[in-house]
Amino acid sequence: MGRVTALLGAGTQGRRLAYMWSSQGRAVHLIDAQEKQLSDSLKYIDGLRDASQRTDARWGDIKTFTPDSLRAALQDTWLIVECVPEKLELKRQVLAQLDELAPKDAIIASNSSSHSITEIIEGLSLSNARRVLSAHTYWPPETSAIELMGHANTDPGIIPLLMEQCREHGFSPFHVKRDSMGYIYNRIWAAIKREALLTAAEGVATPSEIDAIFKDVLKTPKGPFEQMDVVGLDVVLNIEEHYAEKRPDIPEEPRKYLHRFVRDGQLGVKSGQGFYSYSKP
Known part of the structure; x- marks a missing residue:
């Protein structure tokens, strides 16, 4: 064909x-x-x-x-x-x-x-x-x-x-009808991740509590922190830093919060430890 x-x-x-x-x-x-x-x-x-x-x-x-x-x-x-x-x-x-x-x-x-x-x-x-x-x-x-x-x-x-x-x-x-960093879905998902990280960084709720309420309300199989662990927290941080380069209005607290995990080698599923613990890398 x-x-x-x-x-x-x-x-x-x-x-x-x-x-x-x-x-x-x-x-x-x-x-x-x-x-x-x-x-x-x-x-x-x-x-x-x-x-x-x-x-x-x-x-x-x-x-x-x-x-x-x-x-x-x-x-x-x-x-x-x-x-x-x-x-x-x-x-x-x-x-x-x-x-x-x-x-x-x-x-x-x-x-x-x-x-x-x-x-x-x-x-x-x-x-x-x-x-x-x-x-x-x-x-x-x-x-x-x-x-x-x-x-x-x-x-x-x-x-x-x-x-x-x-x-x-x-x-x-x-x-995608106009130039958009993150296209359609990733742009919206980035805002969800960022706000979830900020909520945890401020001590409003723990990652597991945020995931639990997220899944309870939206009926999704994974919450934002579980999903970030799958992607890799180093990758999530790189993406956030890229957004921050282009958009100076983005708060820095989520990146600081992520950096603590990445600095300690807690990258998520691939390292065996992120927001959650995993049996093997």
């Missing part, structure tokens, strides 16, 4: 996106520097396909590539999504390289969760910045939301095309 979808990065997001974008017969090229990451991804995708309840699925071929054959991997692509680690300079380098090597009419998207496409491409000399945008996902296929956000000069015709293609491939697309 038509042209190829390419995904740069075969980590948690890349392999899940490969599963989604191959669900309607379209070929997918999965690119990563680590051969083991690529082979593990293929096994993981096979597991998702075996467990899939989708009756409309027509699974396309998935081919793997390493960066030394990047030009070949990008051949005949209509969409390229970068899923490299959340480091701004790395993403800027990758976007510049993709712009240089990709077919001139291919759409280039960033899956960044904390950097807008405006921030990523600022100062870059791209051959065609109009085909570049953000396409941020959460945890497909379980969480199917995808947020599409362009920059001031993104070709307006790209958004409806991607909205349609995303729906066909099992996503629930949302158009």
Whole structure:
């Protein structure tokens, strides 16, 4: 079916996106520097396909590539999504390289969760910045939301095309109509996390009490502190610091509160201790 979808990065997001974008017969090229990451991804995708309840699925071929054959991997692509680690300079380098090597009419998207496409491409000399945008996902296929956000000069015709293609491939697309740090959901979730941290920092209630009332009222499986432990408190702190750089009105108490945990190596689930204790890292 038509042209190829390419995904740069075969980590948690890349392999899940490969599963989604191959669900309607379209070929997918999965690119990563680590051969083991690529082979593990293929096994993981096979597991998702075996467990899939989708009756409309027509699974396309998935081919793997390493960066030394990047030009070949990008051949005949209509969409390229970068899923490299959340480091701004790395993403800027990758976007510049993709712009240089990709077919001139291919759409280039960033899956960044904390950097807008405006921030990523600022100062870059791209051959065609109009085909570049953000396409941020959460945890497909379980969480199917995808947020599409362009920059001031993104070709307006790209958004409806991607909205349609995303729906066909099992996503629930949302158009972020203005540049927004945190897109839609993460922006709202950041405010919830920040206020929960401030409530604890002020001694109004403990993390476990805040989680308990949160779950009781909203009927969610996890409270904000439980969720932050899963994400990693060092990651949560980095995100908060990034917000604070852009928005001077954000209070510093939540960051100070988080810093105490990070300083002591209490990073959440991955370290065995965060706001809660865990049996093993």
